Amino acid sequence: MPSLAGATQDEVRRSNLSTVLRLLHLGGAQSRSHLTAVTGLNRSTVGDLVSTLAALGLVRERAGDVRGVGRPSLVVEPVSSSVAVLALDLRVERTVAALVGLGGDVFARVERRHRDGDRDALLDEVVQVSREVIAALPSGASLVGVCASVPGVVRATDGLVRVAPNLGWTDVPLGEFLRDRLGGGRGDVSVRNDADLGVLAEQVRGSARDSSTVVYLAGDIGVGGGVLVDGRPLVGAGGYGGEVGHMRINPQGHTCRCGARGCWETEIGFAALARSAGTSASGGLGALIDGAERGEPEVLAAFASVADWLGMGLVNLVNTLNPQSIVLGGHLGVVYAVAGDRVLAQLATALPAARDLVRITSSELGGDAPLIGASELAFSALLEDPAGMLRDSAAS
Amino acid sequence: MPSLAGATQDEVRRSNLSTVLRLLHLGGAQSRSHLTAVTGLNRSTVGDLVSTLAALGLVRERAGDVRGVGRPSLVVEPVSSSVAVLALDLRVERTVAALVGLGGDVFARVERRHRDGDRDALLDEVVQVSREVIAALPSGASLVGVCASVPGVVRATDGLVRVAPNLGWTDVPLGEFLRDRLGGGRGDVSVRNDADLGVLAEQVRGSARDSSTVVYLAGDIGVGGGVLVDGRPLVGAGGYGGEVGHMRINPQGHTCRCGARGCWETEIGFAALARSAGTSASGGLGALIDGAERGEPEVLAAFASVADWLGMGLVNLVNTLNPQSIVLGGHLGVVYAVAGDRVLAQLATALPAARDLVRITSSELGGDAPLIGASELAFSALLEDPAGMLRDSAAS
Numbered sequence: 076m077p078s079l080a081g082a083t084q085d086e087v088r089r090s091n092l093s094t095v096l097r098l099l100h101l102g103g104a105q106s107r108s109h110l111t112a113v114t115g116l117n118r119s120t121v122g123d124l125v126s127t128l129a130a131l132g133l134v135r136e137r138a139g140d141v142r143g144v145g146r147p148s149l150v151v152e153p154v155s156s157s158v159a160v161l162a163l164d165l166r167v168e169r170t171v172a173a174l175v176g177l178g179g180d181v182f183a184r185v186e187r188r189h190r191d192g193d194r195d196a197l198l199d200e201v202v203q204v205s206r207e208v209i210a211a212l213p214s215g216a217s218l219v220g221v222c223a224s225v226p227g228v229v230r231a232t233d234g235l236v237r238v239a240p241n242l243g244w245t246d247v248p249l250g251e252f253l254r255d256r257l258g259g260g261r262g263d264v265s266v267r268n269d270a271d272l273g274v275l276a277e278q279v280r281g282s283a284r285d286s287s288t289v290v291y292l293a294g295d296i297g298v299g300g301g302v303l304v305d306g307r308p309l310v311g312a313g314g315y316g317g318e319v320g321h322m323r324i325n326p327q328g329h330t331c332r333c334g335a336r337g338c339w340e341t342e343i344g345f346a347a348l349a350r351s352a353g354t355s356a357s358g359g360l361g362a363l364i365d366g367a368e369r370g371e372p373e374v375l376a377a378f379a380s381v382a383d384w385l386g387m388g389l390v391n392l393v394n395t396l397n398p399q400s401i402v403l404g405g406h407l408g409v410v411y412a413v414a415g416d417r418v419l420a421q422l423a424t425a426l427p428a429a430r431d432l433v434r435i436t437s438s439e440l441g442g443d444a445p446l447i448g449a450s451e452l453a454f455s456a457l458l459e460d461p462a463g464m465l466r467d468s469a470a471s
Numbered sequence: 472m473p474s475l476a477g478a479t480q481d482e483v484r485r486s487n488l489s490t491v492l493r494l495l496h497l498g499g500a501q502s503r504s505h506l507t508a509v510t511g512l513n514r515s516t517v518g519d520l521v522s523t524l525a526a527l528g529l530v531r532e533r534a535g536d537v538r539g540v541g542r543p544s545l546v547v548e549p550v551s552s553s554v555a556v557l558a559l560d561l562r563v564e565r566t567v568a569a570l571v572g573l574g575g576d577v578f579a580r581v582e583r584r585h586r587d588g589d590r591d592a593l594l595d596e597v598v599q600v601s602r603e604v605i606a607a608l609p610s611g612a613s614l615v616g617v618c619a620s621v622p623g624v625v626r627a628t629d630g631l632v633r634v635a636p637n638l639g640w641t642d643v644p645l646g647e648f649l650r651d652r653l654g655g656g657r658g659d660v661s662v663r664n665d666a667d668l669g670v671l672a673e674q675v676r677g678s679a680r681d682s683s684t685v686v687y688l689a690g691d692i693g694v695g696g697g698v699l700v701d702g703r704p705l706v707g708a709g710g711y712g713g714e715v716g717h718m719r720i721n722p723q724g725h726t727c728r729c730g731a732r733g734c735w736e737t738e739i740g741f742a743a744l745a746r747s748a749g750t751s752a753s754g755g756l757g758a759l760i761d762g763a764e765r766g767e768p769e770v771l772a773a774f775a776s777v778a779d780w781l782g783m784g785l786v787n788l789v790n791t792l793n794p795q796s797i798v799l800g801g802h803l804g805v806v807y808a809v810a811g812d813r814v815l816a817q818l819a820t821a822l823p824a825a826r827d828l829v830r831i832t833s834s835e836l837g838g839d840a841p842l843i844g845a846s847e848l849a850f851s852a853l854l855e856d857p858a859g860m861l862r863d864s865a866a867s
Contacts, residue, residue: 083512087483116479228824237824288708300791304700304707311700311793312684315825318790323783323820326721335786335820387719390731391787394717395696397707424719424731428624428633429711 089460091116095124096153097458099134100178101279104152106139125151131465132157133177153178156213158465160453161205161261163223164269164446167241167296170197172204174211175450179280183211194244202256209257219464220262220453221253224269224445226299231314234266240332241296262464263456269293271308271317272448273438274301277402279451282439286399290392291444292319294407297332298340302396320344324388342384345406352377360406367413375413382414386421393425393433401435404444408437485856487512491520492549493854495530496574497675500548502535521547527861528553529573549574552609554861556849557601557657559619560665560842563637563692566593568600570607571846575676579607590640598652605653615860616658616849617649620665620841622695627710630662636728637692658860659852665689667704667713668844669834670697673798675847678835682795686788687840688715690803693728694736698792705792716740720784738780741802748773756802763809771809778810782817789821789829797831800840804833 094114099105111121128134132154139150155176164171173184185204189197201223212218227239234250236242250266257264274283274291283289287306293299300319302309310316320340321333328337341347345360352363352374366374389401403411411418415435422430440447457464490510495501507517524530528550535546551572560567564585570578581600585593597619608614623635630646632638646662653660670679670687679685683702689695696715698705706712716736717729724733737743741756748759748770762770785797799807807814811831818826836843853860 084480084483087480228822230824238822286708288712302791304705305703307701307703309700309705309792311825312682312795313793313824313828315822315828316684316791316793318793318822318825321790321822322718322787323720324722326783327723333820333822387722391718394714395698395712395791396705397709397712397714399708424729426624426634426711426714426717426729428626428709429707429714432708432711 089463091120092124092127092461093459095121096128096133096461099128099151099153100454100458103178104150106148106150108148110151127462131461133461133465155180156216158217158219158457159212160220160222160450161209161218161257162446162450162453163201163205163221164449165197165201165223165225165239165242166269166442167226170200170204171446172201172208173446173450174208175453176213176216177454179450182213183208194242194247197242198247198249198252201253205253205257209261217465218261219457220455221257221264222272222449222453223249223253223264223266224272224449225249225266226269226295226297228315228318229266229268231265231267231310234264236266237315262453265452267314267449267452268299268301268317269445270299270301271310272301272446272452273299273404273440273444274303274317274402274448275308275451276440276444276446276448277400277438278303278306280440280447281444282402282436283400286434288396288398289400289402290319290396290398291402291438292404292407293445294343294345294403294405294410296345298344298407302398304396319388319392322388322391324384324391339384339388343381343388343407343410347384348377348381348406348410351380360409364409364413378410378414379417381410382417383421385410386418389418389422389435390425393422393429397429398433401433402438403435404438404441411435411437485859487516488520488523488857489855491517492524492529492857495524495547495549496850496854499574500546502544502546504544506547524857527857529857529861551576552612554613554615554853555608556615556846557605557617557653558842558846558849559597559601559617560845561593561597561619561621561635561638562665562838563622566596566600567842568597568604569842569846570604571849572609572612573850575846578609579604590643593638594643594645594648597649601649601653605657613861614657615853616851617653617660618668618845618849619645619649619660619662620668620845621645621662622665622691622693624711624714625662625664627661627663627706630660632662633711658849661848663710663845663848664695664697664713665841666695666697667706668697668842668848669695669800669836669840670699670713670798670844671704671847672836672840672842672844673796673834674699674702676836676843677840678798678832679796682830684792684794685796685798686715686792686794687798687834688800688803689841690739690741690799690801690806692741694740694803698794700792715784715788718784718787720780720787735780735784739777739784739803739806743780744773744777744802744806747776756805760805760809774806774809775813777806778813779817781806782814785814785818785831786821789818789825793825794829797829798834799831800834800837807831807833 139148159176162173174182228237236247270293277283289303291301298320321338325337329341331338555572558569569580624633632643666689673679685699687697694716696713718735721733725737727734
């Protein structure tokens with residue numbers, strides 16, 4: 076049901092500014108006439124919006140390429156050094172931090188392996204890598220947002236990490252911690268599940284660019300899931316949606332880390348692949364890929380088994396969500412490359428109408444998808460209301 | 472991602488007219504000051520919007536109740552006889568048609584049992600009951616929309632019924648047929664899956680009124696599913712989403728009508744309950760309810776078994792969609808009433824964060840949910856753009 080609140084003239088202007096800045100952030104430099112055509116707004120309205128964004132320092136105009144005879148058209152481009160965001164990715168074994176400018180330029184990136192499993196040590200490490208990349212902020216630029224990706228269940232409203240088994244975390248107030256430790260002048264701080272950010276990245280800048288309903292599966296020790304429905308994140312009532320790795324798919328199966336029996340991740344997580352491949356798995360995913368390339372029967376059988384269960388669970392997602400794209404990340408992308416025929420054989424049992432519309436791909440962004448998604452989410456407050464945000468930060 | 476199109480002043484006015492009419496349609500008579508408070512618009516803007524709607528004949532003002540001293544306030548109410556919609560529900564054994572006025576008044580309702588399984592006979596029956604209820608249209612009123620509910624997979628764009636097993640239908644162009652046979656002056660014609668309409672009805676006028684993310688399960692011979700995410704129907708890329716009855720939940724289970732093995736509906740559909748209850752099931756659901764009340768062990772065991780599988784599948788939906796409400800219709804509402812403890816015991820294995828937020832209820836609207844949802848969807852074009860729609864229909 077649409078919102079029951081009324082719209083005002085100010086909201087229209089804010090929405091149009093947002094639209095134009097988003098086009099430039101995602102599409103890079105483009106002519107005014109292109110912006111006019113894409114937005115459907117008047118030429119003069121677009122000119123006015125561009126001037127406002129230029130006055131805020133977010134975009135600049137330059138002479139474009141001369142096409143045929145006539146005057147060269149003006150090209151509008153985002154000023155990457157005007158504003159930046161801090162993107163953090165807390166992975167199972169390492170922390171990654173990046174400082175990203177408007178338009179997606181990466182100014183600095185730091186990766187650090189976790190030293191031990193202690194919660195406070197990890198939090199200190201996060202602050203340290205954050206400060207290292209923030210030091211690369213161009214002079215005069217504002218930090219307009221921070222977003223951290225976490226392999227766990229996160230309460231979206233305040234960034235409380237409810238549970239992140241692979242970090243050993245329960246109820247860690249990461250959002251509050253980052254707000255305190257990074258101090259003022261860093262824009263909004265948000266924390267999200269890694270796969271929820273991964274699907275955002277794949278849709279905005281990756282394999283699912285032309286799709287509005289997308290499922291992203293991040294294969295790792297567990298299996299994270301992120302879902303977009305009609306271009307919007309499926310996060311549900313509390314922000315906990317998308318945990319498709321905990322669909323119960325095999326009532327006779329193994330007990331999951333979550334306590335339930337037969338969750339999908341007990342059959343398709345990396346542990347299931349390794350268990351099934353036996354001794355060949357001691358070298359990790361690389362060794363399994365080598366084994367598959369050499370045609371080792373035990374390794375091929377392990378990929379085939381995981382592929383069967385992968386396909387079976389995809390049937391559920393196709394029947395339930397009717398997505399255009401399913402993007403497979405981590406070892407699941409490898410499973411699809413090695414044994415895609417078995418995945419598709421299972422998928423043939425989905426309802427035909429939905430099955431015919433879905434495209435399965437391996438992830439284009441690979442392991443960086445959650446980091447890229449975090450940077451996009453950190454930009455969202457600026458992109459929603461550019462003038463309001465920069466006015467507020469100038470006043471503070 | 473938000474829309475990339477710009478907003479204009481006309482769109483703002485249209486959106487505000489829409490908001491006010493929707494409030495009156497769903498909430499009935501209310502004062503101008505209440506409308507002002509709920510919409511957040513200026514008093515004068517609301518006055519202007521109400522005048523426009525009154526000029527269109529959709530609402531009227533009358534003196535309200537006197538509260539305390541002072542002048543009685545003006546009350547705005549929808550004029551139920553100004554516009555109406557035709558709602559159709561093609562059930563497995565009967566067709567139901569209703570003519571519904573603005574605000575939800577039912578002017579006429581007809582039910583007819585199917586005479587035989589022939590496709591053309593059923594289509595003729597649909598046209599006949601439609602004409603019978605349309606005859607009750609108040610003089611001067613316009614028919615502003617038609618919507619038909621179908622127990623099957625429907626292409627939303629044109630109302631093609633891809634497959635409706637219980638009607639014996641494959642690729643029946645019901646939308647096109649209704650447009651042809653009902654002639655002009657009947658507004659838009661749409662066709663939707665019954666459970667997709669059921670969830671809409673439960674959220675707008677039923678058990679899930681305060682919820683934005685809702686799962687509705689219609690228990691029948693099969694199990695239909697309808698899902699709302701953040702108040703919007705989860706229909707997916709082609710309109711085929713929400714078929715949760717075809718989640719594969721028991722790889723060792725029965726073969727489903729859809730051809731796959733172990734779909735949820737093979738374990739929780741009415742056929743599963745009847746199979747499990749044995750001879751006690753020959754009297755239908757009523758006999759099973761009686762048996763359960765008398766404490767017959769075979770019947771109680773059948774309810775318990777279906778309740779276990781119901782709970783197990785609900786875990787998947789809770790982990791994936793993180794809904795606030797799950798509404799159980801048909802025999803599934805009865806299963807919950809008889810053996811809710813078993814359902815909740817399974818649900819205890821869902822991820823705690825999501826599990827703590829969900830409320831499970833039996834359907835408030837019962838078997839009429841799809842019909843009520845069809846009437847709401849048929850009103851949606853008028854509610855989106857009241858002035859535009861009535862201007863267009865006056866011109867034609």
